[in-house]
Amino acid sequence: MRIKKILNNNVVLVSVDNFKKEQIVMQNGLGFNKKVGDEIPEDTNQQVFVLSDSLYKKYEHLTNNTDPIAAQIAEKIISYAEEKYQLQLNEMIHLTLTDHIDGVISRFSKGIVLRNELNLEISRIYTQEYKVGLYAIDQLREVIKSSDLGDEAAFIAMHILNNRLDLDTSEEQIRTTLGFISDIIKVVETYFNKKYDETLFSYYRFVMHLKGLAKRMYAKNLFEEDEILYKALVAAYPEPARCAEKVAKMIFLKYSLNISSEEKAFLTLYIEKLNREYE
Structure with a gap:
């Protein structure tokens, strides 16, 4: 590597054979007592980017x-x-x-x-x-x-x-997503009177689903109606389904968004899995 420019004692711009663009190389004291044109050896402690x-x-x-x-x-x-x-x-x-x-x-x-x-x-x-x-x-x-x-x-x-x-998110979207997911988790924890272990895989899986729900909400691309699926899950998991209805009501009241029966069905399923692993 040959020095093209010294930005400061720790950061230099270098040219590398067979590499079209110059690279920025960073290491303690790398540019100290060096001048443009000097060769510097590669080192595993160096941080390199373009x-x-x-x-x-x-x-x-x-x-x-x-x-x-x-x-x-x-x-x-x-x-x-x-x-x-x-x-x-x-x-x-x-x-x-x-x-x-x-x-x-x-x-x-x-x-x-x-x-x-x-x-x-x-x-x-x-x-x-x-x-x-x-x-x-x-x-x-x-x-x-x-x-x-x-x-x-x-x-x-x-x-x-x-x-x-x-x-592809702005800081405003991230903040809204954080609030959205946090609001849902609070509803679920309040409903079941539990504080969930954030290290559990079911918790991670639930949060990932909520991130997807938030993304679909932004894109206005929510799941369609599927009453058959929803009724089947209500029958199988009545308490998680009632909790999902509470979540849907909160989303409507706070975010002015009606979620479909299919969205509620998936919420029911993930809430059930969350509680199953917690027990």
């Missing part, structure tokens, strides 16, 4: 005006999300997360701790993204010597969610 021309200029400006450690922490978090959970993230995450981490470091130096009102919902509904946030907390603690990092895990999770390639 940005489009339009974003590279923005990234260059950002790294020249932020704490150098912010970009390093951001890249560790991005790599963790992609490698541990195979999350596909767009290139904008390199900018937005670096900027956010720099803001965290700056705020904590002034004793400012932020709280996220959706922390609980995010931890229960977007578990993988929240675990990435917890990993980020560990990385930040090495720089910020504080036991209280507020709800940063939730803030990081939101950044991951907003930049996933496989999710």
Whole structure:
């Protein structure tokens, strides 16, 4: 790899033989005492990524005006999300997360701790993204010597969610989806007077179904009527069916949406499975 430009002591732009675009390489002290044209060896500790021309200029400006450690922490978090959970993230995450981490470091130096009102919902509904946030907390603690990092895990999770390639959602949609799913879970837990174990597969499966319901709600592509299926499940699982009716009523009153008998049938089925594994 040959240095094309030094962004700071830790970040350099390099050209690589047989590779059309330049790469951004990050490592502690990588650019220290180096100059353009120098060769640098590849190292497993290096973090490497590529940005489009339009974003590279923005990234260059950002790294020249932020704490150098912010970009390093951001890249560790991005790599963790992609490698541990195979999350596909767009290139904008390199900018937005670096900027956010720099803001965290700056705020904590002034004793400012932020709280996220959706922390609980995010931890229960977007578990993988929240675990990435917890990993980020560990990385930040090495720089910020504080036991209280507020709800940063939730803030990081939101950044991951907003930049996933496989999710075509805005922050407003994510917030509405979180509220929607949380409202349904509250109805079910209240009806059965239970607090469900979020580590159970049935809980995960139920939440995934609710995410699908929320997506169909946004797309106005809800399941059709299927009275035969619904009546069969009502007969088989009367209590879960009554709970599903409570859920349907809440959705109508709060979200002005009538869900079909088929949607209620699937809700009944997933609620029954949730309670079966819980017992």
